[in-house]
Amino acid sequence: MEKSRTQKMILSALFIAMIFVATRINIKLPLGNGGLVHLGTAFLFIIAVNFGTRYGAISGALGMTIFDVLSGWAAWAPTTFVARLVMGYIVGKMNEKREKGNILIMLASFVISGVFMIAIYYIGNAITFGNWIAPIQSIPGDITQIVIGALIALPATKAIERINILKRYRWD
Template sequence: MQQIQKRQNKTPDLVLTQSIQKPQNKTFDLVLTAILIALVFIATFINIKLPIMAKGGLVHLGTAMLFTIAILFGPKKGAIAGAVGMGLFDIFGGWLIWAPITIVARFLQGFIVGKIAFMNGLKGTSMVMNIAAAVASVPVMLAVYYIGEVILYSNWIAPLASMPGDLLQNAIGLAIAIPLCAILKKTPYFRNM
Protein backbone atom coordinates (compact mmCIF):
# COMPACT_ATOMS: atom_id res chain seq x y z
CA MET A 1 0.00 0.00 0.00
CA GLN A 2 2.83 2.41 0.85
CA GLN A 3 4.51 1.64 -2.47
CA ILE A 4 1.33 2.49 -4.35
CA GLN A 5 1.05 5.80 -2.49
CA LYS A 6 4.69 6.59 -3.22
CA ARG A 7 4.15 5.90 -6.91
CA GLN A 8 1.01 8.02 -6.94
CA ASN A 9 2.85 10.84 -5.21
CA LYS A 10 5.71 10.69 -7.73
CA THR A 11 3.51 10.56 -10.80
CA PRO A 12 2.33 14.21 -10.67
CA ASP A 13 5.93 15.38 -10.23
CA LEU A 14 7.02 13.25 -13.18
CA VAL A 15 4.19 14.59 -15.36
CA LEU A 16 4.94 18.15 -14.27
CA THR A 17 8.65 17.69 -15.02
CA GLN A 18 7.91 16.28 -18.46
CA SER A 19 5.46 19.03 -19.35
CA ILE A 20 7.93 21.72 -18.27
CA GLN A 21 10.87 20.04 -20.00
CA LYS A 22 9.24 19.85 -23.44
CA PRO A 23 8.49 23.55 -23.93
CA GLN A 24 12.03 24.42 -22.81
CA ASN A 25 13.46 22.12 -25.47
CA LYS A 26 11.15 23.58 -28.12
CA THR A 27 12.01 27.10 -27.01
CA PHE A 28 15.74 26.35 -27.09
CA ASP A 29 15.37 24.76 -30.54
CA LEU A 30 13.45 27.79 -31.84
CA VAL A 31 16.00 30.25 -30.43
CA LEU A 32 18.91 28.21 -31.77
CA THR A 33 17.32 28.06 -35.24
CA ALA A 34 16.77 31.83 -35.19
CA ILE A 35 20.42 32.40 -34.24
CA LEU A 36 21.59 30.10 -37.04
CA ILE A 37 19.40 31.96 -39.55
CA ALA A 38 20.91 35.25 -38.33
CA LEU A 39 24.44 33.86 -38.72
CA VAL A 40 23.77 32.90 -42.35
CA PHE A 41 22.13 36.27 -43.02
CA ILE A 42 25.08 38.22 -41.56
CA ALA A 43 27.70 36.01 -43.24
CA THR A 44 26.03 36.59 -46.60
CA PHE A 45 26.58 40.34 -46.21
CA ILE A 46 30.34 39.63 -46.25
CA ASN A 47 30.54 39.45 -50.04
CA ILE A 48 32.30 40.48 -53.22
CA LYS A 49 30.44 41.33 -56.42
CA LEU A 50 32.25 39.66 -59.31
CA PRO A 51 32.89 41.75 -62.43
CA ILE A 52 30.79 39.57 -64.74
CA MET A 53 27.74 40.38 -66.82
CA ALA A 54 25.44 37.92 -65.08
CA LYS A 55 23.42 39.14 -62.11
CA GLY A 56 24.32 36.04 -60.09
CA GLY A 57 27.97 37.01 -59.72
CA LEU A 58 28.11 37.39 -55.94
CA VAL A 59 30.62 35.50 -53.80
CA HIS A 60 29.78 35.56 -50.08
CA LEU A 61 30.49 33.74 -46.81
CA GLY A 62 26.86 32.63 -46.39
CA THR A 63 27.70 29.36 -48.12
CA ALA A 64 30.47 28.66 -45.60
CA MET A 65 27.99 29.28 -42.79
CA LEU A 66 25.37 27.04 -44.45
CA PHE A 67 27.90 24.20 -44.74
CA THR A 68 29.02 24.71 -41.14
CA ILE A 69 25.48 24.70 -39.74
CA ALA A 70 24.38 21.67 -41.77
CA ILE A 71 27.46 19.69 -40.67
CA LEU A 72 27.14 20.69 -37.02
CA PHE A 73 23.35 20.53 -36.60
CA GLY A 74 22.01 18.30 -39.40
CA PRO A 75 19.67 18.57 -42.37
CA LYS A 76 16.70 20.35 -40.81
CA LYS A 77 18.63 23.27 -39.34
CA GLY A 78 20.98 23.41 -42.34
CA ALA A 79 18.04 23.67 -44.74
CA ILE A 80 16.10 26.23 -42.71
CA ALA A 81 19.09 28.42 -41.84
CA GLY A 82 20.38 28.40 -45.42
CA ALA A 83 17.02 29.08 -47.06
CA VAL A 84 15.75 31.73 -44.66
CA GLY A 85 19.11 33.40 -43.98
CA MET A 86 20.09 33.81 -47.63
CA GLY A 87 16.49 34.43 -48.70
CA LEU A 88 16.34 37.35 -46.25
CA PHE A 89 19.65 38.63 -47.60
CA ASP A 90 18.18 38.68 -51.12
CA ILE A 91 15.08 40.50 -49.87
CA PHE A 92 16.95 43.15 -47.85
CA GLY A 93 20.17 43.27 -49.88
CA GLY A 94 18.65 44.46 -53.16
CA TRP A 95 18.33 41.05 -54.84
CA LEU A 96 14.58 40.63 -54.31
CA ILE A 97 13.93 38.92 -57.64
CA TRP A 98 16.43 36.19 -56.64
CA ALA A 99 14.81 35.39 -53.28
CA PRO A 100 12.52 32.53 -54.44
CA ILE A 101 15.38 30.87 -56.35
CA THR A 102 17.76 31.28 -53.40
CA ILE A 103 15.25 29.88 -50.92
CA VAL A 104 14.76 26.70 -52.96
CA ALA A 105 18.45 26.28 -53.86
CA ARG A 106 19.76 26.84 -50.35
CA PHE A 107 17.05 24.77 -48.67
CA LEU A 108 18.01 21.81 -50.83
CA GLN A 109 21.71 22.45 -50.40
CA GLY A 110 21.50 22.65 -46.61
CA PHE A 111 19.33 19.55 -46.45
CA ILE A 112 21.67 17.51 -48.66
CA VAL A 113 24.79 18.53 -46.73
CA GLY A 114 23.19 17.76 -43.38
CA LYS A 115 21.63 14.49 -44.53
CA ILE A 116 24.90 13.11 -45.89
CA ALA A 117 27.01 14.43 -42.97
CA PHE A 118 24.61 12.78 -40.49
CA MET A 119 24.23 9.55 -42.46
CA ASN A 120 24.65 6.26 -40.55
CA GLY A 121 24.79 8.05 -37.20
CA LEU A 122 27.95 10.02 -38.03
CA LYS A 123 26.51 13.37 -36.86
CA GLY A 124 29.06 15.33 -38.90
CA THR A 125 32.08 13.66 -37.34
CA SER A 126 33.65 12.27 -40.53
CA MET A 127 35.71 14.83 -42.44
CA VAL A 128 35.53 12.70 -45.60
CA MET A 129 31.72 12.50 -45.43
CA ASN A 130 31.47 16.22 -44.66
CA ILE A 131 33.50 17.07 -47.75
CA ALA A 132 31.48 14.59 -49.83
CA ALA A 133 28.27 16.14 -48.48
CA ALA A 134 29.27 19.66 -49.46
CA VAL A 135 30.51 18.56 -52.89
CA ALA A 136 27.33 16.53 -53.54
CA SER A 137 25.16 19.56 -52.76
CA VAL A 138 26.83 21.83 -55.33
CA PRO A 139 25.29 20.37 -58.53
CA VAL A 140 21.82 20.65 -57.00
CA MET A 141 22.39 24.28 -56.05
CA LEU A 142 23.80 25.03 -59.51
CA ALA A 143 20.85 23.33 -61.21
CA VAL A 144 18.27 25.32 -59.23
CA TYR A 145 20.03 28.62 -59.92
CA TYR A 146 20.46 27.72 -63.59
CA ILE A 147 16.76 26.89 -64.02
CA GLY A 148 15.81 30.03 -62.09
CA GLU A 149 18.02 32.19 -64.29
CA VAL A 150 16.66 30.56 -67.44
CA ILE A 151 13.19 31.63 -66.28
CA LEU A 152 14.40 35.16 -65.39
CA TYR A 153 16.38 35.74 -68.60
CA SER A 154 14.30 33.60 -70.99
CA ASN A 155 17.64 32.36 -72.26
CA TRP A 156 19.45 29.02 -71.92
CA ILE A 157 22.96 30.43 -72.43
CA ALA A 158 23.13 33.59 -70.25
CA PRO A 159 22.85 31.68 -66.92
CA LEU A 160 26.08 29.81 -67.68
CA ALA A 161 28.02 33.04 -67.03
CA SER A 162 27.23 32.96 -63.28
CA MET A 163 28.35 29.34 -62.76
CA PRO A 164 32.07 30.11 -62.24
CA GLY A 165 31.14 32.53 -59.44
CA ASP A 166 28.82 29.95 -57.87
CA LEU A 167 31.56 27.33 -58.02
CA LEU A 168 34.08 29.74 -56.48
CA GLN A 169 31.61 30.60 -53.71
CA ASN A 170 31.13 26.90 -52.89
CA ALA A 171 34.87 26.21 -52.98
CA ILE A 172 35.53 29.07 -50.55
CA GLY A 173 32.65 27.90 -48.37
CA LEU A 174 34.05 24.38 -48.28
CA ALA A 175 37.58 25.60 -47.50
CA ILE A 176 36.27 27.58 -44.51
CA ALA A 177 33.57 25.22 -43.21
CA ILE A 178 35.48 21.93 -43.06
CA PRO A 179 38.33 23.12 -40.77
CA LEU A 180 35.88 25.22 -38.73
CA CYS A 181 33.63 22.20 -38.16
CA ALA A 182 36.61 20.04 -37.21
CA ILE A 183 37.52 22.57 -34.51
CA LEU A 184 33.94 23.09 -33.26
CA LYS A 185 33.22 19.35 -33.10
CA LYS A 186 35.91 19.13 -30.39
CA THR A 187 34.06 21.54 -28.09
CA PRO A 188 32.05 20.10 -25.17
CA TYR A 189 28.69 21.13 -26.68
CA PHE A 190 29.17 19.08 -29.85
CA ARG A 191 30.99 16.18 -28.18
CA ASN A 192 27.92 15.64 -25.97
CA MET A 193 25.40 15.75 -28.84
Protein backbone atom coordinates (compact mmCIF):
# COMPACT_ATOMS: atom_id res chain seq x y z
CA MET A 1 0.00 0.00 0.00
CA GLU A 2 1.42 3.36 -1.03
CA LYS A 3 1.80 5.89 1.74
CA SER A 4 0.45 9.35 1.14
CA ARG A 5 2.71 12.38 1.09
CA THR A 6 1.02 13.51 4.29
CA GLN A 7 1.90 10.26 6.06
CA LYS A 8 5.52 10.56 4.92
CA MET A 9 5.70 14.18 6.10
CA ILE A 10 4.21 13.28 9.49
CA LEU A 11 6.64 10.40 10.01
CA SER A 12 9.55 12.58 8.89
CA ALA A 13 8.56 15.34 11.31
CA LEU A 14 8.14 12.81 14.12
CA PHE A 15 11.59 11.34 13.48
CA ILE A 16 13.22 14.79 13.21
CA ALA A 17 11.68 15.72 16.57
CA MET A 18 12.76 12.41 18.13
CA ILE A 19 16.36 12.91 17.00
CA PHE A 20 16.37 16.53 18.18
CA VAL A 21 15.13 15.49 21.65
CA ALA A 22 17.54 12.53 21.78
CA THR A 23 20.41 14.86 20.90
CA ARG A 24 19.38 17.17 23.76
CA ILE A 25 20.13 14.26 26.12
CA ASN A 26 23.89 14.69 26.10
CA ILE A 27 27.14 14.81 28.02
CA LYS A 28 29.78 17.39 27.10
CA LEU A 29 33.18 15.82 26.56
CA PRO A 30 36.19 17.25 28.41
CA LEU A 31 38.63 16.35 25.64
CA GLY A 32 39.76 18.00 22.43
CA ASN A 33 37.39 20.66 21.16
CA GLY A 34 34.79 19.41 23.56
CA GLY A 35 31.86 18.06 21.65
CA LEU A 36 29.00 15.94 22.89
CA VAL A 37 28.03 12.36 23.41
CA HIS A 38 24.28 12.12 22.88
CA LEU A 39 21.50 9.69 22.04
CA GLY A 40 20.82 11.29 18.64
CA THR A 41 23.22 8.98 16.79
CA ALA A 42 21.51 5.91 18.24
CA PHE A 43 18.14 7.20 17.05
CA LEU A 44 19.57 7.97 13.60
CA PHE A 45 20.85 4.39 13.37
CA ILE A 46 17.55 2.90 14.58
CA ILE A 47 15.46 4.99 12.17
CA ALA A 48 17.73 4.37 9.15
CA VAL A 49 17.82 0.60 9.74
CA ASN A 50 14.11 0.17 10.40
CA PHE A 51 12.53 2.83 8.21
CA GLY A 52 14.97 3.26 5.34
CA THR A 53 17.42 5.59 3.70
CA ARG A 54 15.23 8.65 3.25
CA TYR A 55 13.86 8.75 6.78
CA GLY A 56 17.32 8.07 8.24
CA ALA A 57 19.08 10.70 6.14
CA ILE A 58 16.44 13.42 6.42
CA SER A 59 15.65 13.01 10.11
CA GLY A 60 19.30 12.67 11.13
CA ALA A 61 20.41 15.70 9.14
CA LEU A 62 17.57 18.00 10.16
CA GLY A 63 17.16 16.82 13.77
CA MET A 64 20.81 17.28 14.68
CA THR A 65 21.25 20.46 12.63
CA ILE A 66 18.29 22.04 14.41
CA PHE A 67 19.90 21.01 17.70
CA ASP A 68 23.17 22.69 16.68
CA VAL A 69 21.42 25.92 15.68
CA LEU A 70 19.32 26.13 18.86
CA SER A 71 22.00 24.99 21.33
CA GLY A 72 24.98 27.25 20.72
CA TRP A 73 26.72 24.98 18.22
CA ALA A 74 25.61 26.90 15.10
CA ALA A 75 29.13 26.99 13.63
CA TRP A 76 28.91 23.21 13.28
CA ALA A 77 25.41 23.16 11.75
CA PRO A 78 26.42 22.97 8.04
CA THR A 79 28.92 20.20 8.75
CA THR A 80 26.41 18.36 10.94
CA PHE A 81 23.82 18.53 8.17
CA VAL A 82 26.16 16.93 5.62
CA ALA A 83 27.66 14.37 8.03
CA ARG A 84 24.32 13.14 9.34
CA LEU A 85 22.70 13.11 5.90
CA VAL A 86 25.51 10.86 4.67
CA MET A 87 25.32 8.66 7.78
CA GLY A 88 21.58 8.12 7.45
CA TYR A 89 21.93 7.36 3.75
CA ILE A 90 24.75 4.83 4.24
CA VAL A 91 23.06 3.01 7.13
CA GLY A 92 19.70 2.91 5.36
CA LYS A 93 21.18 1.77 2.03
CA MET A 94 23.32 -0.97 3.55
CA ASN A 95 20.38 -2.36 5.51
CA GLU A 96 17.76 -2.25 2.71
CA LYS A 97 18.09 -5.91 1.81
CA ARG A 98 19.49 -7.16 5.11
CA GLU A 99 17.85 -10.28 6.47
CA LYS A 100 16.37 -10.05 9.94
CA GLY A 101 18.83 -10.98 12.62
CA ASN A 102 21.93 -10.26 10.49
CA ILE A 103 23.76 -7.92 12.81
CA LEU A 104 27.02 -8.02 10.85
CA ILE A 105 25.64 -5.87 8.03
CA MET A 106 24.02 -3.56 10.56
CA LEU A 107 27.26 -3.22 12.52
CA ALA A 108 29.27 -2.70 9.32
CA SER A 109 26.86 0.08 8.29
CA PHE A 110 27.39 1.83 11.63
CA VAL A 111 31.18 1.60 11.30
CA ILE A 112 31.32 2.71 7.65
CA SER A 113 28.92 5.60 8.22
CA GLY A 114 30.98 6.54 11.28
CA VAL A 115 34.16 6.72 9.22
CA PHE A 116 32.40 9.08 6.82
CA MET A 117 31.09 11.15 9.76
CA ILE A 118 34.59 11.51 11.21
CA ALA A 119 36.02 12.51 7.81
CA ILE A 120 33.24 15.03 7.13
CA TYR A 121 33.53 16.62 10.58
CA TYR A 122 37.33 16.77 10.25
CA ILE A 123 37.15 18.51 6.86
CA GLY A 124 34.26 20.75 7.92
CA ASN A 125 36.00 21.85 11.12
CA ALA A 126 39.28 22.42 9.30
CA ILE A 127 37.59 24.63 6.72
CA THR A 128 35.37 26.44 9.24
CA PHE A 129 38.18 27.26 11.63
CA GLY A 130 41.09 27.45 9.16
CA ASN A 131 43.19 24.88 10.98
CA TRP A 132 43.92 21.35 9.75
CA ILE A 133 45.56 20.17 13.00
CA ALA A 134 43.07 21.14 15.72
CA PRO A 135 40.16 19.00 14.39
CA ILE A 136 42.21 15.87 15.12
CA GLN A 137 41.40 16.46 18.80
CA SER A 138 37.70 15.84 18.08
CA ILE A 139 38.20 12.36 16.62
CA PRO A 140 38.17 10.45 19.97
CA GLY A 141 34.86 12.10 20.86
CA ASP A 142 33.44 11.26 17.43
CA ILE A 143 34.48 7.62 17.86
CA THR A 144 32.88 7.55 21.33
CA GLN A 145 29.68 8.97 19.82
CA ILE A 146 29.53 6.23 17.16
CA VAL A 147 30.29 3.41 19.61
CA ILE A 148 27.62 4.54 22.08
CA GLY A 149 25.11 4.96 19.25
CA ALA A 150 25.85 1.45 17.98
CA LEU A 151 25.68 -0.10 21.46
CA ILE A 152 22.20 1.35 21.92
CA ALA A 153 20.96 0.82 18.35
CA LEU A 154 21.93 -2.85 17.97
CA PRO A 155 19.74 -4.27 20.77
CA ALA A 156 16.98 -1.71 20.15
CA THR A 157 16.79 -2.63 16.47
CA LYS A 158 16.76 -6.36 17.24
CA ALA A 159 13.81 -5.75 19.59
CA ILE A 160 12.02 -3.61 16.99
CA GLU A 161 12.52 -6.31 14.34
CA ARG A 162 10.65 -8.80 16.50
CA ILE A 163 7.56 -6.58 16.32
CA ASN A 164 7.56 -6.88 12.49
CA ILE A 165 4.87 -4.22 11.98
CA LEU A 166 7.31 -1.46 11.08
CA LYS A 167 8.07 -2.60 7.51
CA ARG A 168 4.84 -1.00 6.32
CA TYR A 169 6.17 2.40 7.40
CA ARG A 170 9.34 2.26 5.30
CA TRP A 171 9.61 5.03 2.70
CA ASP A 172 10.76 2.71 -0.10
